[in-house]
Amino acid sequence: METPFHHALKILEDVCIGCSHCMKMCPTAAIRIRNGKSTLMPNRCVDCGECYRVCPVHAIIVEQDDFRQVFNYEYRIALVPSVFFGQFPEKYSIRDIYSVLMDLGFTNIVELEHSADLLIDVMKHYMKQPDIEKPVISSFCPAIVRLIQVKFPSLTDHLVQLKTPVDISALYYKKRLINLGIPEEKIGIFYITPCAAKIAAAKSPVAETSSDITGVINMDFLYNKTLRALKNSGKQDETHSDEGIKFLSSRSVRWSLTHGESENFEGRCLAIDEIHNVIQFLEKIENDEVQGVDFLELRACDESCPNGILVTENSFLTVERLRKRAKEYETLEHHKDHQLRMMRLNVDVNKAMEAIHTGEVKPRSMHSLDDDMETAFRKMNEIQDLMKLFPEVDCGLCGAPTCEAHAEDVVQNKSNINRCVFVQNDDKRKNPLDELVKVWGDKVLRIESKSKTDEL
Amino acid sequence: MSGTILTYHVDGGDFSNAGNASSNIKKYLKQLNVDPQIIKRIVVALYEAEVNIVAHAFEGDITATLSPTDISIVLADKGPGIKDIGLAMTEGYSTASQKVREMGFGAGMGLPNIKRNVDEMNIETAVGKGTTLTLKVFFVPKS
Numbered sequence: 001m002e003t004p005f006h007h008a009l010k011i012l013e014d015v016c017i018g019c020s021h022c023m024k025m026c027p028t029a030a031i032r033i034r035n036g037k038s039t040l041m042p043n044r045c046v047d048c049g050e051c052y053r054v055c056p057v058h059a060i061i062v063e064q065d066d067f068r069q070v071f072n073y074e075y076r077i078a079l080v081p082s083v084f085f086g087q088f089p090e091k092y093s094i095r096d097i098y099s100v101l102m103d104l105g106f107t108n109i110v111e112l113e114h115s116a117d118l119l120i121d122v123m124k125h126y127m128k129q130p131d132i133e134k135p136v137i138s139s140f141c142p143a144i145v146r147l148i149q150v151k152f153p154s155l156t157d158h159l160v161q162l163k164t165p166v167d168i169s170a171l172y173y174k175k176r177l178i179n180l181g182i183p184e185e186k187i188g189i190f191y192i193t194p195c196a197a198k199i200a201a202a203k204s205p206v207a208e209t210s211s212d213i214t215g216v217i218n219m220d221f222l223y224n225k226t227l228r229a230l231k232n233s234g235k236q237d238e239t240h241s242d243e244g245i246k247f248l249s250s251r252s253v254r255w256s257l258t259h260g261e262s263e264n265f266e267g268r269c270l271a272i273d274e275i276h277n278v279i280q281f282l283e284k285i286e287n288d289e290v291q292g293v294d295f296l297e298l299r300a301c302d303e304s305c306p307n308g309i310l311v312t313e314n315s316f317l318t319v320e321r322l323r324k325r326a327k328e329y330e331t332l333e334h335h336k337d338h339q340l341r342m343m344r345l346n347v348d349v350n351k352a353m354e355a356i357h358t359g360e361v362k363p364r365s366m367h368s369l370d371d372d373m374e375t376a377f378r379k380m381n382e383i384q385d386l387m388k389l390f391p392e393v394d395c396g397l398c399g400a401p402t403c404e405a406h407a408e409d410v411v412q413n414k415s416n417i418n419r420c421v422f423v424q425n426d427d428k429r430k431n432p433l434d435e436l437v438k439v440w441g442d443k444v445l446r447i448e449s450k451s452k453t454d455e456l
Numbered sequence: 457m458s459g460t461i462l463t464y465h466v467d468g469g470d471f472s473n474a475g476n477a478s479s480n481i482k483k484y485l486k487q488l489n490v491d492p493q494i495i496k497r498i499v500v501a502l503y504e505a506e507v508n509i510v511a512h513a514f515e516g517d518i519t520a521t522l523s524p525t526d527i528s529i530v531l532a533d534k535g536p537g538i539k540d541i542g543l544a545m546t547e548g549y550s551t552a553s554q555k556v557r558e559m560g561f562g563a564g565m566g567l568p569n570i571k572r573n574v575d576e577m578n579i580e581t582a583v584g585k586g587t588t589l590t591l592k593v594f595f596v597p598k599s
Contacts, residue, residue, distance in 0.1 A: 287478050
């Protein structure tokens with residue numbers, strides 16, 4: 001058995017009301033209802049956060065590291081994505097936001113898309129390699145990387161084997177401080193994340209053995225703290241370090257928006273956002289229906305990172321602000337001063353590629369019924385036999401999102417055929433509600449006792 | 457162990473449903489834990505053959521027989537048949553109409569591309585009647 005990987009999404013059992021909204025929404029059918037609560041199948045979940053969005057009682061949470069751990073380090077670097085800044089109204093300058101973050105305890109603020117320029121240069125080189133599988137699929141969105149692993153195992157070798165901007169920035173700043181003679185244990189690198197998938201990726205990297213990121217802080221937590229501080233303070237003083245401010249290129253600012261990657265490369269490049277759209281498109285790619293595509297930018301969230309589940313501001317407003325900021329920088333880019341201040345690493349592209357190269361992403365198919373093909377074949381036939389019994393109305397009463405998922409669960413000994421209300425009653429000795437109680441818990445008991453009262 | 461038989465009907469000209477059989481069979485191959493690269497070959501060949509029926513024939517039936525070791529697929533269509541198989545097997549040759557080409561199909565290479573991706577391919581055709589294509593792929597590469 002493969003070891004289940006780290007998930008940042010957790011279901012709070014005490015809070016969950018077992019309404020099954022999340023189960024219906026999950027794009028990888030990773031949720032089941034048991035004893036009146038949602039449960040997660042760890043090998044199917046890709047941390048996309050669709051469940052988090054629909055939960056009516058906030059029973060699904062995104063785990064985070066304790067903020068106080070930041071102070072265990074002398075050098076406290078915040079790796080902040082541009083979307084964080086895009087959330088604040090224009091009346092607060094980037095500099096104001098920087099100083100609040102410094103006041104909160106960080107010693108250095110780094111807009112992590114700094115490294116996008118380097119990555120773009122390396123990517124251009126990477127895509128020209130003769131043996132590269134086309135279309136090259138971006139590995140930027142970790143939910144998509146995991147989706148491909150579990151649902152499209154034949155496409156894992158299309159994934160870019162290069163670090164993403166956050167990992168490049170973490171690597172770069174860690175090295176830079178170490179080169180200045182600072183001991184590694186004094187350096188804490190904290191990533192401010194817009195989504196759950198990126199936490200999971202930092203905690204258990206898919207293509208690497210370890211991460212340079214010390215800890216992860218949820219963006220909504222820091223947004224609340226920052227906005228409160230901004231509202232409570234007048235003008236911030238400007239003596240703080242301005243490292244990073246306005247050094248970004250316009251394309252770095254746009255990186256996390258839809259088309260932010262694809263606009264940089266030559267050939268036929270497509271950008272697809274929202275996980276169901278991505279699934280639909282990957283089906284086509286898998287069938288070889290779409291030919292001649294060089295690069296695919298795939299993002300799990302509609303409108304990409306500005307719509308991450310930990311981004312508080314409305315995504316359209318965040319996108320608007322980031323596009324405006326990028327436009328401003330476009331004009332600045334023509335000035336020599338700005339060019340000098342942009343983090344342009346004049347390194348050899350081959351060396352850079354070596355430095356940010358990752359291992360390959362291994363497939364971990366969620367569809368496989370068994371490692372042994374004979375057994376898998378028997379199970380496949382059993383599923384088909386069950387499907388002849390099941391009504392295919394996908395009512396969800398069995399605690400699985402579809403009849404097919406239920407059939408699979410039965411064959412894998414994870415459920416019971418009698419949980420299907422269309423099939424049960426075969427065994428007259430058993431109360432047909434017994435199986436439903438196992439799924440829906442005391443909700444069923446309440447109905448049962450009510451009907452008994454009615455009879456009296 | 458006996459094989460599992462899956463059947464699909466394909467209507468000529470119905471491009472909106474072209475690919476249904478391929479997608480469905482792909483699901484079973486994933487359940488069987490067939491090597492992803494072999495799934496890719498099967499699906500590419502099957503999709504190509506399925507689109508051939510949609511593009512050229514009046515209608516057709518796809519019958520796939522799955523076993524724990526291999527898949528055999530028979531694609532039998534009622535249609536114009538192939539006048540010159542030698543020519544149809546030539547890379548880049550196509551008889552597809554302009555309309556079909558505008559939809560992004562009919563770039564030629566269909567049959568050679570199918571042959572490249574399968575272990576066994578047999579083609580029987582009668583002009584004015586139809587074509588029957590039989591494909592076989594083994595789940596473990598034959599050494």
